[in-house]
Amino acid sequence: MNYPVAEQQFAVPAAPAPTFIGQGTAVEQSRAVAEVQAAVIVARQFPRNEAQAIAKMRTGFSQHSLAVRSFFRFRRGSSNVSGETIQFAKELARCWTNVHYGVHELRRDDAAGESEMQAWAWDLETNERASTTFIVPHTRWTKTDGGTRLEDPRDVYENNSNNGARRLREMIFSVLPDWFREQAKEIATNTVERGQGDKPIAQRIADCIAHFEGLGVTVEQLEEHRSGRESGKWTNLDLGQLSIISESIRRGEVTVDEEFPQKRVTAGEIFQQHADQTSPPDTPPAPAEGARQWPAARQPGAGATS
Template identity: 90%
Template sequence: MNYPAEQQFAAPAAPAPAFIGQGTAVEQSRAVAEVQAAVIVARQFPRNEAQAIAKMRTGFSQHSLAVRSFFRFRRGSSNVSGETIQFAKELARCWTNIHYGVHELRRDDAAGESEMQAWAWDLETNERASTTFIVPHTRWTSDNGGRRLEDPRDVYENNSNNGARRLREMIFSVLPDWFREQAKEIATTTVEKGQGNKPLAQRIADCIAHFEGLGVTVEQLEENRNRDSSKWTNLDLGQLQIISESIRRGEVTVDEEFPQTRVTAAEIFQQHTESSRQATVPADQEPPAEGAGAWPAARQPGSGAVS
């Protein structure tokens, strides 16, 4: 029997569930009604871009939010930096009429992976961005490589961290680039100015004291900034605050950001040689400096003279 072309190549329909419970049916109806209501409200109350810009400027002028707006961590020999999920969510709040979220579509404990979806939707323009991705239940470290996650809490936190990164990009996809760049510039300026009206010297002292509580010395901080602490600027303090927030969130460790000073083999050999030389010659029989003359007769080693 000959069928029309559209029927010959049509994909078979997905099988429908044999039974849908009352709770599932109610939830489906509620979800549809919620989406429809959100779209209607967005059309009835469109965003005011001038008010959105004003809200954004006010929000990112707050130091507490500005510091949490950036991340930084090491990858190999370079540093990776950018905006955080808190930054993206604040932009979505100020822009208004933006829905976003992360869903775990499937979890396979046997295979050790989860299938997830992150999405963002501008209800006014009907612009939607979504991505589906696989998250392995594995935690990677530079020292031990991959480690399988078995604890449900570890799996949840791993999925949340991976989902937050995708969600951030989805929100950025539906927001205007100029809006994001203005917010980034304002937040950077706020971080560099610091909190309150403290003089720069006091802020430097507070920063050093804060990192000393994390086990970081002044020398390590100065090496990170490539300059003496007395020459630090507002930009240096802002970058150190971003590093501190990244450490607090667990994006980077103290040892990764402030590696211990390594001692070379040549330095070890030199220290051993100097120690051996000092142990061979007693302190009261050290030879005179070059050009200072010969040993006194009564003090020459092995002369047998007694003073």
């Protein structure tokens, strides 16, 4: 077919197709297509039982170890940031069944210092799919040093994984029913507040204080963190919040110094302390008016002999 000259002038050349595809690549492409088709067929043949899904969810989030790992909490400025973790989202997807999800690194540009990634979740029964594509800079940000370029491949991998996990969590939540998520959140919260086993609350408070002392946090810092309430007056809710903070510290989402900042000393306090250390010793008070003045050699009890 002959095109006019004007159309030939602005025609966009087609991208050249690859001339050779390796056997391994061809096998992987065929396997991926067959795996998706099989997953869809199995999901249609064995649809989820919502009653069983709810029962599995209640059983799972009634376990204290899972409930504590289901929440995060850390300070950002003058406020606190809290929510559900990626472990919480994955457990919901497992209980709901027939949900596939994942994170892919589409492109890595070491020269520009960034990676292009995609997080997705797919309900195979309802064919509801959520995905997002985002750019992750190869940079670690801190309050003191600002941005630091990551060069170690392991640091880049961990940075990409942390950023991908947060997007993946939201994608999983997008394909799950809101009521299912809220029920699981309530059960997990009650499990955290109830504590582990049948220990009395006094023993749990002692164990909590001992745990944080191992992290370098004093009882005074814990009491100040709990709105100035003494440790003997802590409730199950207080212990549950401290358990969530402990897990956030363990996962590296927040540091001990960020969550329990040291008390800052003001310039006025420093000057006052310096003045107290350098002030002359106290002089005896002046005698009252009209009082008898004794010479130094005749002061009573001066050691004069008769």
